C-alpha cells in the first residue's frame with residue numbers, strides 16, 4: 162500500500178487542473194503517468210528576464226521585459242496575416258504580434274489604455290520593433306509575479322514552456338516535507354539540502370551553475386534515485402539467497418555425447434562460460450548468473466551445456482524466450498542435439514493445441530520432459546514440474562530482470578538455479594544498476610570465421626545507390642533487411658513509412674519482399690519471419706526493432722533508414738542481424754543531413770568498432786548528453802535524474818549504503834526504515850518491498 166503522504170503526488174497526471182485529453186497524451190509521452198513524474202522533469206536551460214529597458218533603448222535579439230501601455234489593436238485582415246497590438250511608453254512604440262491570435266482573447270488580455278508588463282524576444286520588422294508571441298503579459302500590479310529568471314524545460318510538439326512550467330510548479334507545491342531518509346551522519350557530511358528544498362531548487366534555477374549536474378540539490382536527488390535502485394536490487398538479491406539450492410554434478414558421458422555432435426568448435430569464452438556455470442551448478446548453493454554476450458556470440462549452446470548437466474542429474478530445465486518466434490528458433494536449433502543424446506525437449510507456447518498442451522503439461526509433471534521451451538507465459542500459468550533444476554531466461558535485452566526473477570521465486574522450497582542470457586553488452590556501471598551484484602559470465606569473442614561487417618553511412622538522398630547495392634546482392638541469392646524509421650511518438654507514422662518502402666520495393670521485387678511491423682498479429686509476424694528465414698522472401702522490410710534475436714545466416718545486408726533516430730546500442734543490435742555466416746556482410750546507415758553532433762558521433766562510433774562493450778560505454782556517455790529515442794524501450798535501467806556517466810562514485814556509495822541498510826535490517830526496524838520506504842515508493846521501486854516480509 163502506498164503511504165498516505167504520497168497520495169496527492171501519485172494521482173494521475175491528468176487530474177491536475179487544466180489538462181485536457183490532448184495535453185494529457187502529450188504529457189504522458191513526455192513526462193509519465195503521475196503527477197510525481199512532473200518533479201523529475203528538470204529544466205535544461207534558463208531565460209533571464211531581468212533586462213528591462215525603455216522601448217527606445219531595447220536592443221535587438223534580447224529577451225526584454227518592458228512596461229508599456231496599450232495604444233491600438235490591429236486585428237488580422239484575413240487568415241494567415243498577423244494580429245498586431247501596438248503598445249507605447251514615453252520613449253517609443255512597439256508591436257506585439259500573434260499569428261492565429263484569437264481576437265476576443267487578445268482584446269480581453271490587452272484592453273486599450275491599460276499599462277502592462279510584457280516579456281519576450283525583441284526583433285525588428287521593417288525597421289519597427291516587435292515581439293512575436295510574447296511569453297508573458299501581466300498587469301502592472303502583478304508584475305512582481307514575473308520571474309526574473311525562468312526555467313526552460315524540454316518540450317514536445319504542442320506543449321509550451323509556460324504550460325509545462327505551470328504544471329510542474331503545481332506539482333512542486335504539493336511535495337510534502339518528508340522526514341529525512343538518508344543516513345544522518347552521511348547527510349551532514351555531504352551538506353545536502355532536504356528533498357523538498359532540493360526539488361524546489363532544481364526547478365527554480367537562479368544561475369547557469371544551478372543547471373549543472375554537480376549542483377548539490379541535483380546530487381542529492383540523483384543519490385536518492387540511485388539509492389532506491391540499489392535498495393530494490395539488494396532486496397531482490399537477498400530474496401534469492403536461498404540457504405540451500407540444488408547440487409548437480411557433471412555426467413561426463415552425457416556431456417561428451419553433446420560435444421561430439423556440436424557441428425563447430427566452441428570459442429574460448431564459450432568454454433570458460435560453460436565451465437563457470439558448470440561449477441555453480443555443482444555447488445549446493447543457488448546460482449543466479451548473468452550470461453552476457455553480443456548478438457551472435459553463441460549463448461544458446463552455452464545454455465544447452467548447462468541443460469545437459471542438469472539432465473544428467475535427472476532434473477528438468479526450462480528456458481524462456483521473449484517471443485514465441487525466438488522460443489521456436491531455440492527449439493529448432495536445439496532439438497537435433499537433444500534428440501541425438503536421448504534428451505526429451507518440448508516447446509509450449511500460446512499456439513500449442515489443447516490436446517498437445519495437456520500432454521506436455523502431464524509429461525512435465527511426471528518428469529518425462531527434460532527441457533521445456535516457451536515464452537514467459539510458461540511461468541504465469543499453472544505449470545507444474547516434477548523436478549525443476551534450472552531456469553534459463555533469454556532476455557534479449559528486453560525485460561526488466563526484476564520481473565523475470567520474481568516469476569521463478571514462487572517455488573522456494575527447492576529453488577532452481579538461474580541463468581539470465583542478455584544480448585546487451587552493458588557497461589560495468591550499468592551492470593550494477595541493472596543486476597546488482599549478480600555473477601557474470603561474458604562471451605567476448607565471436608565464433609570463428611565471422612567476417613567483420615562493413616559499415617557505411619550515406620545521406621538519405623543517396624537512397625538510389627542503396628537500391629543498386631540491394632539489387633546486386635539479391636541477384637547473388639543473398640537476403641537483406643530494410644529497417645524503416647523509428648518514430649516513438651506515433652506508431653501510425655511508423656507504419657506508413659514502412660508500407661511506402663514496402664510498396665516501392667514490391668514494384669521491383671514482387672513477392673520476394675515481405676513486411677513485418679508491430680501492428681501485425683504475432684502469428685502473421687511469425688509466419689513472415691519464417692518465410693524470410695526459410696522461404697522465398699529475399700527482403701524483409703521492418704519497422705523498429707523486431708525480433709532482435711532472430712538468426713538468418715543468409716542475410717548479408719541491412720539498410721537502416723533515418724539511422725540518426727536510433728540509439729547507438731540499438732543500431733549495434735540491428736547491425737548484428739547480419740554477419741551471421743562466413744559470407745561478408747554490410748550495413749548501410751542512411752541518415753538525414755545535416756547530422757546533429759550526437760548523431761554524428763553515434764554513426765562514427767559504429768563505423769569504427771564492432772565491440773559491443775565499447776559501444777555500450779560510448780552510448781552511455783552520449784546518452785548523458787541527451788535522451789536518445791528508443792532508450793526507454795531498450796530494457797536498460799532508465800534514470801530520471803541520476804546520470805551514470807557522471808555519477809559513478811555516487812552509485813558506489815549508494816550500493817554500500819543499500820547493503821548496509823539490508824544487512825542491518827533497517828527497513829524493518831527503524832524510523833529511517835519507514836522513511837526509506839517512502840523513497841522506494843517515490844521512485845516506483847515499491848515492488849521490492851514485498852521481499853521484505855519474506856526475509
Ligand code: ADP
Nearest residue numbers: 425426427428456457458459460461462608609
Ligand atoms: P546469440 O548469442 O545471439 O544467442 P546464438 O546462440 O543464436 O547467438 O548463435 C548464433 C549462431 O552462431 C548460431 O547459428 C549458432 O549455431 C552459431 N554458433 C554458436 N557458437 C558457434 C561457434 N563456436 N562456432 C561457429 N558457430 C557458432
Ligand code: MG
Nearest residue numbers: 460461555710
Ligand atoms: Mg540468442
